[in-house]
Amino acid sequence: MLNLQKHDKTLMIIVAVLVLFAPFILNPFPTGSAMAQFNAGYPDLMQRFVIFGIFAVGFNILFGLTGYLSFGHAAFLGVGSYSAVWMFKLLSMNVIPAILLSVVISGLFALLIGFVSLRRSGIYFSILTLAFAQMSFNLAYSVLTPITNGETGLQLTLDDPRILGVSATADGGIPVTSLFGLEMRSTYEMIVGPWTFQFNAGYYLCGIILLAAFYLSLRIFRSPFGMMLRAVKSNQTRLNYTGLNPKPYTLAAFVISGMYAGLAGGLMASMDPLAGAERMQWTASGEVVLMTILGGAGTLIGPVLGAGFIKYFENIFSKINDSILHSWFSFLPDGIEDAVVFLIHPFIGKGWHLTLGILFMLVVIFLPGGLVEGGQRIKKWVSGGKNKADDKAPKTEPAE
Amino acid sequence: MGILDVKDVGKRFGGLQALGNVNLSVAENSVHAIIGPNGAGKSTLLNCLVGKLVPDTGSVMFDGQSVLGRSPHEINQMGISRVFQTPEIFGDLTVMENMMIPVFAKRDGAFRMHAIENMMAERDIVETAEKMLVDMNMAEKRHMHAASMSRGDKRRLEIGMCLAQEPRLLLLDEPTAGMARADTNNTIDLLKQIKDERDITIAIIEHDMHVVFSLAERITVLAQGTPLVEDTPENIKGHPKVREAYLGEAA
Numbered sequence: 095m096l097n098l099q100k101h102d103k104t105l106m107i108i109v110a111v112l113v114l115f116a117p118f119i120l121n122p123f124p125t126g127s128a129m130a131q132f133n134a135g136y137p138d139l140m141q142r143f144v145i146f147g148i149f150a151v152g153f154n155i156l157f158g159l160t161g162y163l164s165f166g167h168a169a170f171l172g173v174g175s176y177s178a179v180w181m182f183k184l185l186s187m188n189v190i191p192a193i194l195l196s197v198v199i200s201g202l203f204a205l206l207i208g209f210v211s212l213r214r215s216g217i218y219f220s221i222l223t224l225a226f227a228q229m230s231f232n233l234a235y236s237v238l239t240p241i242t243n244g245e246t247g248l249q250l251t252l253d254d255p256r257i258l259g260v261s262a263t264a265d266g267g268i269p270v271t272s273l274f275g276l277e278m279r280s281t282y283e284m285i286v287g288p289w290t291f292q293f294n295a296g297y298y299l300c301g302i303i304l305l306a307a308f309y310l311s312l313r314i315f316r317s318p319f320g321m322m323l324r325a326v327k328s329n330q331t332r333l334n335y336t337g338l339n340p341k342p343y344t345l346a347a348f349v350i351s352g353m354y355a356g357l358a359g360g361l362m363a364s365m366d367p368l369a370g371a372e373r374m375q376w377t378a379s380g381e382v383v384l385m386t387i388l389g390g391a392g393t394l395i396g397p398v399l400g401a402g403f404i405k406y407f408e409n410i411f412s413k414i415n416d417s418i419l420h421s422w423f424s425f426l427p428d429g430i431e432d433a434v435v436f437l438i439h440p441f442i443g444k445g446w447h448l449t450l451g452i453l454f455m456l457v458v459i460f461l462p463g464g465l466v467e468g469g470q471r472i473k474k475w476v477s478g479g480k481n482k483a484d485d486k487a488p489k490t491e492p493a494e
Numbered sequence: 495m496g497i498l499d500v501k502d503v504g505k506r507f508g509g510l511q512a513l514g515n516v517n518l519s520v521a522e523n524s525v526h527a528i529i530g531p532n533g534a535g536k537s538t539l540l541n542c543l544v545g546k547l548v549p550d551t552g553s554v555m556f557d558g559q560s561v562l563g564r565s566p567h568e569i570n571q572m573g574i575s576r577v578f579q580t581p582e583i584f585g586d587l588t589v590m591e592n593m594m595i596p597v598f599a600k601r602d603g604a605f606r607m608h609a610i611e612n613m614m615a616e617r618d619i620v621e622t623a624e625k626m627l628v629d630m631n632m633a634e635k636r637h638m639h640a641a642s643m644s645r646g647d648k649r650r651l652e653i654g655m656c657l658a659q660e661p662r663l664l665l666l667d668e669p670t671a672g673m674a675r676a677d678t679n680n681t682i683d684l685l686k687q688i689k690d691e692r693d694i695t696i697a698i699i700e701h702d703m704h705v706v707f708s709l710a711e712r713i714t715v716l717a718q719g720t721p722l723v724e725d726t727p728e729n730i731k732g733h734p735k736v737r738e739a740y741l742g743e744a745a
Contacts, residue, residue, distance in 0.1 A: 317610060318616065325595055333584075336570060337571040337600070338567055346609075
């Protein structure tokens, strides 16, 4: 039906199952139990998982296929968010026009930045994109205040001139984002025994868009265009002397990945209609690089896993504090309990970056192919006992 | 008038006159070798032909059209393919994909945005590439990563990729450099076969005289950036000027 090979179909089904059943998968512990803080199945966080998944999938089309490492992709995310919020302010609270505009504007923005940055390759390309992103950040922060509302960030107000819709609701509040009347924040709670599962409209909208974005990236990976992008990464000299011009190929990849970032930014604003300059800062650009490498650059599913992994750590590890640690280790004698808590303390709460950094180093050193390589090794190890002869056969499978 | 006409081409790098007044004409459907001692300007000349360098003076005409000022991919699309001294192939891609890329380039030109189609569903491309792999005797290696092949196989693949574009002129830059004798002989046989079976002009730069005298119909000797003599292999062999260039004045 989807015109995919068997291997890709499996991959597509895995992602679809993960997305659709995330409210169950991410909520394995009963509400109120000691482990409940490790639950990630609440709407806010699940939305972030899929939105950053889209961001990373798009980034991977550029970095994973062509090898051009952009350090400025957060600029497109920010531009997407601003576009979407302006659409909410001026046109309607429906998310569709907002998302469309954010994709278009970030695509145009990527065309401009890409055209200039792609004159250089390697580290110079990275520096150019970083410079553009920082310029965008500073412009949004100060000079362009009439458009971006500076350091306060762009928000909806009670006197927005909304053409299709009302400036304020009947009870004097700011209207909420919706999809043809279906409010993005509306959540259905399903209570099964001690568990509470939350199904949020906004999450499912983002989830379906992630599936579409993932499917598109799958098709790009398997297309002649995708092959040319891999050829750019492999040997530009040969590509030139084979009568192909690498520039339009890399520019097209840059614009496509910029549009993915804009889509992610637009969705972010659709879930929570505000946009701030900090979304464009270089740390945000670095984060998507980490996600892609951690998950596995150049693999299809890697960026989605990497995005989930990092967002989980950011939101769950950062919430653990000393008193929680004390309650976990209360079975130990007092002196030892304090010592253990003292040792773990730097790695939790605000120190979650330290944990993430160590994990990132371990992955890069021991699993250069990211989490996907880890998965493949486990698979090999599990099936290794059954058919050892297979290991010796030349590996011919294309990358996932 | 040959298929490739080089007139008064000069190139200077700072204080070094790499090429001075090179005149050269390669006849259609011939095998023309360019030989010369190290530093004679052979590679500089080749780079001027494919658009990597732009000569300071003179003109380079291919089939009546100037190649000067065009970028390498444009010159390639005109019908000139180049084989490098160290094989330039797409190491991260499979052998089959390596072969498909030039076939796509031949059909679609320098750029085409076919981002949704499945590349293996392009039957005509797949068939042409498969046929070329059979011709090159590497059909059974089609799923291998190109980088994992031997030097000889990489060279064979690179020549195959160039031929897949059906070029009118094939330029080879020391195609047997660093090869074992057996691989060298295989390459000579392959080039002979290409010459016999295809409507193609071959220009070859080479150090190895065995290769040159097995293949060439016409030889140009280059020394210190200028052509010394141009003649048939028989006449070149005993030519006093050639001996002088290679062995020094005392000889």
